[in-house]
Amino acid sequence: MKVVTIGYPRIGLRRELKKSLELYWKGSCSFEKLLSVSQSVFFEALRDQANAEVDVVGVGSHTLYDHVLDWTLRLGLIPKRFRSEEFQQKAAVENRLQLYFAMARGVPGIAALDMTKWFNTNYHNLTPEIDQETLSTAVSRCDWSDYLLLITDAVKEIGANRVSAEVLGPFTVAQRAALTDVSIVDVVRELIPIYKKLLKDIHDLNVSEVQLHEPAFVLETFHTDEFRLLASEVFAQFGSIGVPINLVTYFDDLGDSYPWVVNLPGLKAISLDFTRGNNLELIKKHGFPENIRLGAGIVDGRSVWSNLRHQTSLYRSIKALVSPKTEISIQPSCSFQFIPIDVTVEKEALELLNSFPKKNVSLRFARQKLKDLRAFATEFSNDDVAIGSTISETSERHSDEPDEKLLNRSVPFDERRPLQLPELRNVLFPTSTIGSFPQTKEMRRIRLKFRKKQISEEEYYRAVDDYITYCIGVQEGIGLDVLVHGEPERSDMIEYFAEKMDGFLFTTNGWVQSYGSRYVRPPIIRGDVARRNNKPMTVREFVVAQSKTSQPVKGMLTGPVTILNWSFPRKDLSLKSQAFQIGAALRGEVKDLDDAGCRVIQVDEPALREGLPLRISRRSEYLSWSVRAFRLATSIARPETHIITHFCYSDFGDIIDAIKAMDVDQITIENSRSDDAMLKEFESYGLVPDFAPGVYDVHSTVIPTVNDFLKHLHSMKNCKLRNEGFWVVPDCGLKTRNWKEVIRSLRNLVNATELLRNSLSSKM
């Protein structure tokens, strides 16, 4: 049986690409050097797969920044501002790579393309921008010579019959794009001739097949008759070119469109994800065509865990459902770009893992998963039953649904709000910040030294406490109302908590690409989560901060859903149960903070929205347990304690009911970039709790003036929501800014607020 891959990490085992990219942008690495590093990363990935005896290797998603941007440029979809005179002058673009990086990162005065999350993963792609003019002239600008070179290199290295050319399909390009004056259908139609030329060029290279990646096909938007007709037309035309086409879908099942997608004309294979959604059920219900290959995505490309028994039984079920004549290939569920490359370098994690009772699951990164694929294919070819038959059942421990009683504050909002923060009762538009203050080099150095045991605990705490004291002093000096301790002890809002809880593993080199040259190293949940020895995680720092001031200081926690979504979850326990376990751990922390006299506790949930299932029909379940996990964490607070949640985005349309159901006392959101449109929106939602729409874009180096702030403040004043419920805060934490920027901006923020307060009181 054949093993086929559909994408591999493209950052290099030692983060080579990040390092050279950043040097190149700084001007300290030549164009040639960058390309040579990129080449070696490409070949390393290719060899990893070839050496693991992958029969047909997916080639083509290797990228210098983002594969969606690669295709945007190759298809000639260059937005007007990157073709303007002004751009030419400013950027002095001499080659395509410069244009490419300009689209990715912008140049002074010309904004980069927007970034969006790649479906429901933690990877971010650049958003193509398509309008009529860009679309109709794309054909004159398309150029995929770089791509053909990649494929040619791969052909030389492993032979044409082992190369499957990965191409991002037109439906997904259109779905990812920001469209003006054109529809998805217009875009696909206009791109047909361009894709046909591309397929023809690939055909000339004699590769084994083309993988048309169309993850968009799992979205409900495409499950319509209109798209059925369009797709039939498109694939009939593509099929006629002659290169075998493998239609690759992932991240969910095909839903209502399954019966027509698997019967599209012109296909040689269809790849389905069997680790998310329920394609198995769809095969059971509708069958699978005999004459095309089924690419069975049974090895989860987004998980660092492998469960042999589960994968085996999955394969057996598939095999039992399709005709004996149907060819099956063993595949990952999606690209391996979402997992790190090699677990064998993670000595510490593996040691820790081995010290726990063995389960049926093991830690596997991309290289290990390649081996799994091969092992499966070999075993399954010989005999359908061998693998897994000796492996025992997993001992799943399901965390119980929390008792409903644990999910409710003791007193409803209307009754508890008047009990909170009595010192601010007469303060209109109180001011505060979101948590972190500048992460100085010095503080980073101290954390690192402490980690390496080069300084004592006392020395470390002294440095942290000095920093906290400084932060409090600055905030008092500026005149903010509710203060924060500044988070100097945290290098990362997830890792900090994960390290203080049982149940997590950490890697030293487990990087995955978040976007461009930004990589993250998510913790791995390996067992039941609880606070280690039930010890407080944040109380010490709160107490220090509160001891320096008579003003209220916020307790600062990362929420359960965010900790879960920014980690690699377990596979042997539902996400819901893992969220409840983390929620229960945080509940202990909220209680301890509350007992330590903390009157304002902020529980950040910036990742709540991104965990939203792709399919609308699955969202309410996710939101329901997310809200319950959050309430489990927070509802233990006394009525006098002001509970805040923070989201650094401003897109609440489809989750507003869940947000309301979190039953918090205050919501802080990102707003400064959205022209106060949010206020209107929240007005229409009839928001009940206090509301803090961020007025300072913390990602910008621009220091807003008093007048800039006043504009936001006036919109708030004129908003129909309770005026006494408004707070004035930045969009997010200030850790990426420097002290000079922070002090100036916050001073202007406070001065503007005071001007508004004065104008209000003089009218009274």
Ligand code: MET
């Ligand atoms: C991405 S949300 C970050 C919130 C956190 N409290 C901070 O201020 O950095």
Ligand SMILES: [Zn+2]
């Ligand atoms: Zn934030």
